[in-house]
Amino acid sequence: MSNERPINIAVIGGGCAGIAAAFELTRPEHQGRYRVTVYQLGWRLGGKGASGRGAADRIQEHGLHLWMGFYENAFRLIRECYAELKRDPATCRIADWRDAFTPDHFNGLADWSQSGGWSPWTARMPPFDGLPGDSGNEVPRWTIADYLARSLELVRALVLTVQETTSGTVPDTQQSPAGVGTPEALLESMSSLLKYGQFATLAAVVEALGMMELALGTLRRYPENLLLRFHDAVAAALRERFAKLVETDDKLRRLWEIIDMMLAVVRGGLRFRLLTDPRGFDAIDDYDCREWLRLNGASEGTINGAFVRALYDLTFAYEDGDVKRPRVAAGQGLRGAFRAFFTYRGAFFWKMQSGMGDVVFAPFYEVLKRRGVRFEFFHRLEDVRLVAPERLSPGERPYVEALDFDVQAEVVGGGEYQPLVDVRGLPCWPAAPDYRQLVEGERLQQEGWQFESHWDRRKARTRTLRVGEDFDLAILAIGGGAIPYVCKQLVERDPRWRSMVERVKTVPTQACQLWMRASMSELGWNEPPINVSGFVEPFDTWADMSHLASEESWSQPPAAIAYFCNVLPDVPEEERLRPAFPQEQHERVRRNCVQFLQRDIVHLWPQAHGVSGGFRWDLLMDAREAPDAGVSNQGEARFTSQYWTANVNPTDRYTLSLPGSLKFRISPLDNTYDNLTVAGDWTDCGFNQGCVEAAVMSGRLAAHSISGAPRLEEIVGFDHP
CATH class of the missing domain: 3.50.50.60 (FAD/NAD(P)-binding domain)
Incomplete structure (x- = not known):
């Protein structure tokens, strides 16, 4: 020194x-x-x-915390x-970062089925190479062209999945479009397809998507107006081919919503010249993400579907906490989604232990x-x-x-x-x-x-x-x-x-944690431990955190632990100045939790409600009760043994990314x-x-x-x- x-x-x-x-x-x-x-x-x-x-060394969080x-x-x-x-x-059970974080591959969305009722849309996100934070193996600095090319790659894969699901066959396509070894040849092939409208077969559409991927990699060699016209022709062919197929099948509809969104993103990238604008994604931050998707051809079903809704839910993206006012800057919304889905390493989510x-x-x-x-x-x-x-x-x-x-x-x-x-x-x-x-x-x-x-x-x-x-x-x-x-x-x-x-x-948020006597399977959740977003208000996001039971000090460990979170509707500033305000909001969140358990949780956990309807309050565990002493509270009063919070302190409010x-x-x-x-x-x-x-x-x-x-x-x- x-x-x-x-x-x-x-x-x-x-x-x-x-x-x-x-x-x-x-x-x-x-x-x-x-x-x-x-x-x-x-x-x-x-x-x-x-x-x-x-009590009982229960972990009490400000909210649901998952690292991506x-x-x-x-x-x-x-x-x-x-x-x-x-x-x-x-001597210490969490001695290394791999003891502190474990990969969490299974995730889901809550989707409103066209046949009526909520149903889970679950997926296992495959592990990507490497681990987050690896040194010596730097993450590539992706360009917007890279992201759009990956979007088209995803579209191709999903189109093939839809085709296989509906017909049981996969079109005979090649990994790379045939006969387009040079930029000039690619340009000629794209122009020919546009001129003669040769999109009659799915194989031709999939090959055309591959051409778009190649073109994005060398954008300066191609006229943007040609790419945009070519993209619109491919998108129109896909919509015509699949629109009827997905009307009555929830699984196909969900896949189509992702395809439709990705097509709108690529179209918007070309139409707004994001690939050559030095501002990149920032160039469209004056638009709301849904507004921008709509401008670029996404359907209303896609815009209001589970996938897009979850992008808003996960970032509490509701102005003044009003769920009827979803707003997030389009550029940052895309940046966040692209980085989340295309650059994660090891696992999409990592859960803390x-x-x-x-x-x-x-x-x-x-x-x-x-x-x-x-x-x-x-x-x-x-x-x-x-x-x-x-x-x-x-x-x-x-x-x-x-x-x-x-x-x-x-x-x-x-x-x-x-x-x-x-x-x-x-x-x-x-x-x-x-x-x-x-x-x-x-x-x-x-x-x-x-x-x-x-x-x-x-x-x-x-x-x-x-x-x-x-x-x-x-x-x-x-x-x-x-x-x-x-x-x-x-x-x-x-x-x-x-x-x-x-x-x-900024907006306030609310969170709730439950410790229960019944396991998730006994509650009627038959999927693996999961993180779900896009559900109904007042708690649109939840995670199965049962793995934390052994980390706490219960005499009889809970069979299941669940965390919930959501935005909390704001109130006028003059109301926030009153000394009674924080306690009023705490009580407000308690009422939200009780209402949610009584009315909504049955859609996720069908066995959580009794035969006469309503939440089974006896499921909730009280850390203050001795194991053999019986329950001290009955009915709804048992909820007071759980943990909930109204994050209304100025330092606790969540910062929005408004357009x-x-x-x-x-x-x-x-x-x-x-x-x-x-x-x-x-x-x-x-x-x-x-x-x-x-x-x-x-x-x-x-x-x-x-x-x-x-x-x-x-x-x-x-x-x-």
């Missing part, structure tokens, strides 16, 4: 973005140049990914974290502590104060001169709060703080201080950090919904920040303020969607803006100029 004074960095927020930035800035290659302190609301790290252990196989940046960092942690597998706090944030906490990072828990940010403009020298950039915090609680003896608890050898986060470590902790517990609640403003004292004394640089890594409350000067003085707050919207909003996001690379950068899935990070991967990418970008590392080309998926 050099003799230079270390640069003091204040990371505000301990979610995925803040932790990723801290991890990058404290790598050994920086030789201690950066001294990092993380300031965190309440007693635990994780942000929207936080979890805690409750394209999360290259997130997996790279967590794999490096576990490698550095070097846990002993003889414990709570996200336990398998992600506890290991990061331990590694960062070893590296010398200091954690200041119970610090609620109140204000980011800018230097007065009149105090700036000519040409000097504005900067943050102070950070104002409310210290929510003091640690006994003035030391560092120790946040983790041991659950049979695994370091975990508790669902409540350890009051024994806090000054007057017994009183705080009796008075019910809510350290993670925006509405509980109680504090032990205030604390101001001053630039040059307490910090040199600040990384603002809080949830995007909190920006209006803690960055008032930035919003008032800077039109860009004001526009961001106005245009980059026309993405250009108003601020990048971690923005240098308007001399000593401030931002991090979070609400920033302009190259993958502008609320998810773990976006947050990690943003955190890595924030670290780059300070240290120059990691290099931008090392941040997978970041392709902005």
